[in-house]
Amino acid sequence: MSQQVLWEVVKGNNAFLVKRNGLTLSTDPFNNTGVQTYSSTGFISKNAVGVVPTQGKVNQINNINLVAKKSTKFQQADRKAKNTQSVYASTLAVKHGVHTASRVIRKRFGTSRLGLQKAALRKLVKLNRANAVRRRNEIAAAKAQKK
Numbered sequence: 001m002s003q004q005v006l007w008e009v010v011k012g013n014n015a016f017l018v019k020r021n022g023l024t025l026s027t028d029p030f031n032n033t034g035v036q037t038y039s040s041t042g043f044i045s046k047n048a049v050g051v052v053p054t055q056g057k058v059n060q061i062n063n064i065n066l067v068a069k070k071s072t073k074f075q076q077a078d079r080k081a082k083n084t085q086s087v088y089a090s091t092l093a094v095k096h097g098v099h100t101a102s103r104v105i106r107k108r109f110g111t112s113r114l115g116l117q118k119a120a121l122r123k124l125v126k127l128n129r130a131n132a133v134r135r136r137n138e139i140a141a142a143k144a145q146k147k
Contacts, residue, residue: 032119064094
């Protein structure tokens with residue numbers, strides 16, 4: 001099915017849709033802007049990357065994961081294994097820094113979706129800054145306890 005037809009079907013009602021105070025937002029893991037629009041909806045598009053904070057891993061250097069859609073050959077292999085309930089996405093933990101993650105995002109989007117590439121990079125930078133502040137606060141709290 002084409003992406004336009006899927007968008008027309010799910011734009012008013014889907015699992016990721018959040019309507020509050022007159023705003024229509026999205027909690028889609030592949031949507032890096034948070035806005036419910038055709039161009040930023042990731043679960044419809046074939047090529048999507050989501051920047052997601054990890055849950056519950058406090059001692060990790062970077063608490064950021066990249067969630068990327070798998071190619072169709074992985075989807076066909078999962079269908080042959082009768083695993084129809086799985087989400088066709090792979091998660092990559094950012095272990096080697098933000099620069100490596102930004103390279104992955106740039107390769108994934110290429111030159112075709114520059115707006116979405118910039119949104120994903122912005123979200124990556126914001127999460128990295130938030131992690132840096134959290135780490136500084138943890139170090140300061142540890143030093144204060146030693147005194």
